[in-house]
Amino acid sequence: MSDPIRSFRHFRDVPDGLWRWKNFSPAEIACRGTGQLKLHPEALDKLQALRDRLGKPLIVRSAYRSPEHNRNVGGAPRSKHMDGTAFDIAMSNHDPLAFEAAAREVGFLGFGFYPRSGFIHLDLGPGRVWGERFPVRATAFAAETPPAREAIAQSRTLKGTGAAGVATVGAAGVEVAQEVLAEAQGAILPLVPHLDILRWLFIALALGGIAVAVWARMDDWKKGLR
Template sequence: MTSYQHWRNVPAKEWHWPNFSPAEIACRGTGKLRVNADALDRLQELRVTLGKPLIVNSAYRSPEHNKRFGGAKASKHLDGTAFDISMANHDPVAFIAAARRVGFMGIGTYPRSNFVHIDTGPTRNWGEPFPPRASSFATDIPLAREYLAESRTFKASGAAGVGTLGAAGVEVAQQALAEAQGAIQLLSPYLDSLRWLFVALALGGIAVTIYARLDDWKRGQR
């Protein structure tokens, strides 16, 4: 074990726990720090096992701060072998099971303050049980199966949009040609047919969009 008068005095090369900082592990009242490598190794392993951050409420406590805090005279916090971890982002049952697997045998539960005490001392348990939660924390779900670029709804909507814009464009062209010379006006009947073609495309796209939406809803894709 190595002790420091303040966590800022810890040489960077002496700190080997990437998911934690000296400030997180130091005494909250004095800034003093006692580094217990074995306990910190287990804490780092627990962090890797759970795959999500551990919010450390309290770790090492200096004797003077432990007294002011009202901690036990033989508290494991005095040795730097105990950690109080918030359950704000963890399921207590899963957390405690993982903590035991990595070697934390002292387990204290404090549901009213929403944290769990873990230490490397002898096997023992104390505290009140956490009340059952409505559900455990959900795991990350994969992205939706249907990508937007491959969506039938997206493609049909695009066709409807093209049809609508095309029909509008033909309408504008017809109005422009109405003011042109007679020779060019001969094209007007063909443009009229083209406009109706775009109208049909737009209506077809809208119909496919509605069908795809209903079909996707039935499949539970959206």
């Protein structure tokens, strides 16, 4: 028998013993507009299975949406987000082709591709596909850094108030920083073979600046300005 679907007025109301998805927190899955949460165990089991299969963090852009919030963001009238069975996952640290293949293997059936916004929509079905596919990446990803956002989620600090509220803000900041760094790595990696040249170029520029400053001071001294 499958676990029942449960609804909570706020993600902080989820009992500790009920949450079993180690790499995610209730705050990540809750409605961004209201804090409400519809806990769909089957969908979350598949999301955790996808995280385990890929072996790297999943940045959840959107999960559950209350009907009100879904209207406010222009969601489809029958959006799967309102059922708690859909997730929008950022592709900033994933290869879209490998991500889609892994998502299909763990049981996701609905796929929406949003390359301009940088995410893929996943849901439990029915099976369908929409949107323009992501272009093939020209460079590989750099090695992953320890997922600080997930460490905070595991500590359960995102469920509290007061000091835990600071942790919530901190977690959001870490998530944004991770995403920005992941987006930037595609531009940085092609420069890696030229780092030595760039280093010596910067050193030469610095020495040139020092030489100009020394010459200017000596010239002023000769003219009696110093």
